[in-house]
Amino acid sequence: MRINSKTNLLLLCVFSIQLFSQHTVPQKDLSSYVNPFVGTKGEGNTFPGAVAPFGMIQLSPDTDIENWGAASGYEYTDSLLYGFSLTHFSGTGIPDLGDFLIVPSVGKIKTFGGKKSEYSQQSYRTPFTHNKEKASPAYYQVELPQHKINCELTASERAGVLKFTFPAGDSSNILIDLKHVLQSHVTWASVRIENDSTITGYHQVKGWARDRKVYFAARFSKKFNTSAIYKNGKQVMYSPFKTYRFVSDREMADTNIQVVVSYKTKAQEVILMKVAISGVSAVNALLNLDTEIPHWNFEQVRNTTREQWNKELGKVEINSKDQNKETFYSSLYHLFLTPFTYQDADSSYFGMNKSANKAVGFKNYTVFSLWDTYRAVHPYFMLVQQERNKDMISSMLAHYDQSPNHLLPVWSFYGNETWCMVGYHAVPVIADAVLKELKGLDVNKCYNAVRNTAMNPDYDNVKLYAELGYLPFDIENESVSKTLEYAYNDYCIALMAKKLGKTSDYDLFMKRAMSYKNLFDKSKGYMNGKDSKGRWRKNFGIDLYSETLEERDFTEGTSRQYSWYVPQDVNGLKMLMGEKAFEQKLDSLFVETRTDKAPDEEIGSIGNYWHGNEPSHHIVYLYNYVNKPWKTQKMIHQIVDSQYGNQPHSLCGNDDCGQMSAWYLFACMGFYPVCPSSENYIIGSPCIEEITLHLSNKKDLEIKAIGLSKGNIYIQGMSLNGKDWDKTYLPYNEIKNGGKIIYRMGAQPSKWGTSVKSIPPTQD
């Protein structure tokens, strides 16, 4: 199903003996371990198409344009293909993008796609099967049996090539449907046939992003035999006795626009179509295209992008069995897709300010799914993608500058704020970078941005929370989750304030960081909603997942899941619950009690623990706080074994722009950033025998799990940089300049790590 060169695999085995001995980034074909189909079946919502690392263009097939369950446009179980569009999210829970569908066909031209749920003979949708389909990071291929066309895609950063091998025929067509997007509405589209082999256009989309504009340019390797624009399914042409004044058939604008070019082809004739996009203009789309792919060599683009993937994937080298390598590198691949480039070859991008801006001194990125990615994606970037993480933060600061609310992004893309999810989680990303002294950041600007965001008077009643110490459920929905997340965000600001010597701010935000205590309902032993008069919610249920906003105190979760959301003060939470109850409640999380789960919850669940969604992601590590590290270790292996893998169905929840994958990638190393911005990772249990991280500062962090096997999942002991390490946390300072972590694994829980007196941070 995927590209899998046996030769390269053999080669890799030979090279792997050098694993710990080289500091330069190796150029092995690690991309051959990537299966882009991982996550395309079910909840993962990934796409299988061709894309460069963090690439702005994502050339990928679309099988579904209306369902949230296929937010990337592709669902593995589908059997009909719309065509190939130029942009795709990876792993989001809500569909958007899918700009500009490209549909090759032979014979009669169909300009209508139609709904997935209403198949029509008028539709250009066409059957495909997985046995005639391949994918690797820089390449996607599928045969369309109905038309006998072989389709191959490859991509550079902002441009791509579609290679169509046509049968012999008089009517070999390529259609571009400007009305096509995923789930959203094209409110306006405009196309120009620039010359005998070039087309440009744009559309305005009202979708998840409310006010989004994208331009495209396409060049074809062969002059059109014919070219025609369609408006509302009818060809645009001048008919002197009907249209009164001349109408050009070279350009048209409306809501429903397609353009079709046709050829006479010989058997197996290849037509190449180069495409590029821009958020700024048609001229910039052409600039991006001609800058990145000035030639007509499909293989050159594919090879160059594969080399880029190997360079990026090579930042983490592992030694394990092939199945693990496939899971690992597919995860790393998904991690390295988002946020992606959002600026043209001339550094200009269309921003929140409804204007083209030049990214000066940084590279502009977009797609910030921060409620997800602050947890493990950006912390992973702080290890091996520091330069990009810096640019991502600069992009967030530009968003802040342009935001009419003067807020850092919540969930943003393409110059739009979607306000999706809760909290202000740009803060931990920025704080983590500042506290870890990521070079090149304007620290004062960072601080002003996080502080102003936290002190804003409008967003989601943050001001009221600051005044009361919690959000009342009669005034704000999801009041418990919001209170808990604001408190964590405020902790991050407090740490920044401390570092910058802003004592009164430190006090202010550290006080706010303790707000979680105000919603711990001692009578229930869990977090509960409280109204504006200080009364607890009466219809409380530990496992209640409310369907109505008025009664919903938790965000996509239950009290049993969300009550653990105090990463900034787990010790404090433990004191509130009591140490024994803390452990018992953790235990109870992995036991099933609910009967009202949605199908997507069922899939990613272990009892009441829902790995398929982010609020649970840090929880298994919390056993360490009650000196039961072996329980953490056991659960991590259970999750890795049951919720990850190398198959299309192997992602148990939305990959969420890499967060689901990032959880796994940290798990493999044996530690996790339970509280990003704090100094310490919390130790879990390693899942890969040998890992070398080539850190961004050119140092290597080497991790070995000696004795690791299916049964040997418990840490018996470990050493850090040559010294025994018996703490269940791992300071960033100990690994930031590289080093060596060696875990000794065994089949039984051990005493290791059970006598840690206190895991920082502690607030007392």
Next chain:
Amino acid sequence: MRINSKTNLLLLCVFSIQLFSQHTVPQKDLSSYVNPFVGTKGEGNTFPGAVAPFGMIQLSPDTDIENWGAASGYEYTDSLLYGFSLTHFSGTGIPDLGDFLIVPSVGKIKTFGGKKSEYSQQSYRTPFTHNKEKASPAYYQVELPQHKINCELTASERAGVLKFTFPAGDSSNILIDLKHVLQSHVTWASVRIENDSTITGYHQVKGWARDRKVYFAARFSKKFNTSAIYKNGKQVMYSPFKTYRFVSDREMADTNIQVVVSYKTKAQEVILMKVAISGVSAVNALLNLDTEIPHWNFEQVRNTTREQWNKELGKVEINSKDQNKETFYSSLYHLFLTPFTYQDADSSYFGMNKSANKAVGFKNYTVFSLWDTYRAVHPYFMLVQQERNKDMISSMLAHYDQSPNHLLPVWSFYGNETWCMVGYHAVPVIADAVLKELKGLDVNKCYNAVRNTAMNPDYDNVKLYAELGYLPFDIENESVSKTLEYAYNDYCIALMAKKLGKTSDYDLFMKRAMSYKNLFDKSKGYMNGKDSKGRWRKNFGIDLYSETLEERDFTEGTSRQYSWYVPQDVNGLKMLMGEKAFEQKLDSLFVETRTDKAPDEEIGSIGNYWHGNEPSHHIVYLYNYVNKPWKTQKMIHQIVDSQYGNQPHSLCGNDDCGQMSAWYLFACMGFYPVCPSSENYIIGSPCIEEITLHLSNKKDLEIKAIGLSKGNIYIQGMSLNGKDWDKTYLPYNEIKNGGKIIYRMGAQPSKWGTSVKSIPPTQD
């Protein structure tokens, strides 16, 4: 009704004795003679608002958003006002623009404008009367009695100021309606409340221009008391239990968007609102605003723009009675509105190529109503606005470069081609400039553009015309008019080819220029439609004005009117008709025979002669070709007296971006460019006693009509540069470096000019 300073009038009388003695541009308040209301009643379709010379912003009141009869948004007979919008055409026959309506009010906020034809209490439309209304070129003022608000407008090139004097009250409001445009459809709008006193936004309009985008910025002199966005009439706000995720009240995008700011005002409190527009971005709209009007001094803007008007109007000084001065300078004012600036303070403009472009080496202009303006507007610019005319041609060449059809503009604005009217009349504008050796033009680029335009394979069957020597009426509508106009356009190309030494092109295009002969139906003695088999149309009528496209051979006219359209070879036409018949047919034109005239035809007509539309504009000068110059002289005065004046109803047809006014301005001087691009003007009869043109080359052309009076309209003799001149044509070479023309006028037709052997150009 209009600003009319008695003091300035007196001052002008004192200065006027210097009329022929100074070469520097005088700074008299000629603007005080301008009545912007001329043409606002009836067919003129002008607007009365505030505007700078050739200014990109036209701040003007709108009373009508749906009728073609008020294409500028304002009809003098209306009694209800929508508000003030930022952009307006001057004199077009089709409505568009009217971007971003600004509505001051007190009390309850109304966000609905509604149709003119369906008045509703919900509408923000409000009564106004002309006795509380004033206008001068840089200023417009109206009181709104319902709200007791005094409104004053002034404008610079790309920005303007609205000055609202409010009564005391708690709810003094200013609404911006982004849905408002004239007749067109807003397909998308987006607004941002940037801070406590700044708003930006844009909308996408599907109108006469199909794919038009405009941005605006507004700054207010006082911080908002409240500010709110409305979507579909409902205020945009976050309601936690209804909207699920946060919604910002600082920005919104949809099709129907308004934003309202409100104040508490004291009695007679002034709120200033500065506005600017851009075709490129919100940031550029702010740039235009802050560059042009960095202060809050309304009078300073008004005075500066008035000075600019006086500088421009001062390029032509006249001596005549005040009523004539008012007609004259109102005409010159209208001439100096279009084409207008279409680039931002940083030289960028959004072009045909769906991209922001920098205008390098020229200033970009838009609104090219070329079927109208090639006749007399651009020829007048060749006398006193050469620099602008050069930039207008450069703008047309940029359009050509960006056009997917590789055609010069036909009727273009805001980066759109509307294809309105017929022919390719960018050609005579460019040819006239090249042949008259306008400095700074790339002559070869000009030639390639006109040639490629004429040789294009698509537009309005030009190719077929070139093959057959005429357009067949069974293949193309308005085939006679198109053939005649193509032939004239081709003559202009032939002259350019000759000048550039391109002999074979000269032969080719001169042959095409004679195509008119193929449609002269000798049996009728007039031009007639011919089908593709060479058969004349049988249901021919000299005065037939066909309602159906299939039967329409003439463009907005009849055979009796259009048969004269051979400006390039009047002598040839005369030979076809026979000299006596030629004169008789001219005579018959001024006699009424039709009973099926539309109301707009009735108004501008003298018999069958329709001065209210352009095809007739050269005809009265043709009596000279049969040595009856006195008939020309008589008709010119009849037209000037009956079809022009200084009152709101004084324009008998659409001013058409200045063409109607330019006809008058040439008439006043006693000559007219019957065939632009040719060397010669044709002499008519002067209508102003003394005129001095300060030509673009700093030379002065002085024109005197000695003895001119209401009765003395016939030329008895004339001298050119001190020598007697008895020809009825006037070579450009004789006046291009200034000079002196003296007409001696009398009450009776004279022998002057009756013995001219041949008026050039002659083709034999």
